[in-house]
Amino acid sequence: MMNESELNDELICNLIIEAIDGTIAPDAQVLLERWRKKSAENESTYQQYLNVQVNLDKISERHSYAVNDSWEALDRKLSKFDKIPFETQRFEEAPVTPARTSFLWFKIAAAIMVILSAGYYFIASNRGYVTIDSDKDGITALTLPDGSAVKLNAATAVRYHKTEFNDDRRLELLRGEIFIDVAHKQHSRFSVDLGKVEALDIGTSFNVFRNTQKIAVVVEEGIVALKKRSSNEQILLKKGQLGTYNIQKQALMSLVNNDLNYKAWLDHHFRFTETPLHEVVAQLEKAYHTRIRIAEPELKVRRLTADIDYEQIDSVLAVIAASFQCHVTKDQETYVLSDR
Numbered sequence: 001m002m003n004e005s006e007l008n009d010e011l012i013c014n015l016i017i018e019a020i021d022g023t024i025a026p027d028a029q030v031l032l033e034r035w036r037k038k039s040a041e042n043e044s045t046y047q048q049y050l051n052v053q054v055n056l057d058k059i060s061e062r063h064s065y066a067v068n069d070s071w072e073a074l075d076r077k078l079s080k081f082d083k084i085p086f087e088t089q090r091f092e093e094a095p096v097t098p099a100r101t102s103f104l105w106f107k108i109a110a111a112i113m114v115i116l117s118a119g120y121y122f123i124a125s126n127r128g129y130v131t132i133d134s135d136k137d138g139i140t141a142l143t144l145p146d147g148s149a150v151k152l153n154a155a156t157a158v159r160y161h162k163t164e165f166n167d168d169r170r171l172e173l174l175r176g177e178i179f180i181d182v183a184h185k186q187h188s189r190f191s192v193d194l195g196k197v198e199a200l201d202i203g204t205s206f207n208v209f210r211n212t213q214k215i216a217v218v219v220e221e222g223i224v225a226l227k228k229r230s231s232n233e234q235i236l237l238k239k240g241q242l243g244t245y246n247i248q249k250q251a252l253m254s255l256v257n258n259d260l261n262y263k264a265w266l267d268h269h270f271r272f273t274e275t276p277l278h279e280v281v282a283q284l285e286k287a288y289h290t291r292i293r294i295a296e297p298e299l300k301v302r303r304l305t306a307d308i309d310y311e312q313i314d315s316v317l318a319v320i321a322a323s324f325q326c327h328v329t330k331d332q333e334t335y336v337l338s339d340r
Helices: 009-021 026-038 040-063 067-082 099-118 277-288 313-324
Strands: 129-133 140-143 149-152 157-161 170-181 191-193 197-201 205-210 214-221 223-228 234-238 241-246 251-256 269-276 291-294 303-309 327-331 334-338
Touching: 009 026, 026 040, 197 205, 214 223, 214 234, 223 241, 223 251, 234 241, 234 251, 269 277, 277 291, 277 303, 277 313, 303 313, 313 327, 313 334
Parallel strands: 170 191, 291 334
Antiparallel strands: 129 157, 140 149, 149 170, 157 170, 170 205, 191 197, 197 223, 205 214, 214 241, 223 234, 241 251, 269 303, 327 334
16 A cells, blocks of 8 residues: 555646545555645645646647547657656746746647547546536536636536537536636626526526436625526526526425525535524535434534534534533544434
């Protein structure tokens, strides 16, 4: 088993690729997670890696390279690059950055080209779509070609057309949950394709959730139209409103959003008012991608009133334990709340 002292730039790059491909070993996954949590710079590198193919697409379009030609050119450049003393390695025409960062990103670019040529899910080149599939334990940040910012909750997949997006700003939510801050364009409306319905932006930021039973849209700013694609039936949603679509009944509905924690998966800001602990735990499990067990039935129904804003689940559970005068322990990967 590899340990942290053996990690270097190239090994980190390989671990990231394996994680994206879904072939990473459990012990290697643990090392990668520890590396990501060591610093904001490491996490930034990991997140940028998820989006680097977008920039490579733009390069490919600008120079009309075929994938194989691009790979051969990059391979030649890498061979030349590897002969340069490590301390003096730099990108051509790149901003001045530490040598280690340049080296890592050059290797990542090479790896992405391999992924593209192998036809992995990151991009369906035969159809011109870019697909982003976030992992099951974290949030992924994505900047679309028009500048719109999208945050993907864990286990979420989206896609868009890489060459036509600026003309047809359509993002497809395949599954999961996203929060979108739309870049304003005077004559171009942003839309989210949700299968039988679509969410049409009228200059706004909003949260979208989709599973096999329902679709839910919560508007943070501006106005969103939730519209059936087969007809002109739609509902207009303003700030603070929730729009839902029942997939089985094919029914649209709008109401006031009473879920103050709808975006807690993203900002980790929770507001609880006389909320039963079992409901609190369900929300925490979703936001922090962890397991929490309540040991006693009587503890499950105790009610919490609190405003909580912590990045780490340990801090949140410490507040809950202090509020209820109970104990927090950890059994392998599961947190346990108990009165004893």
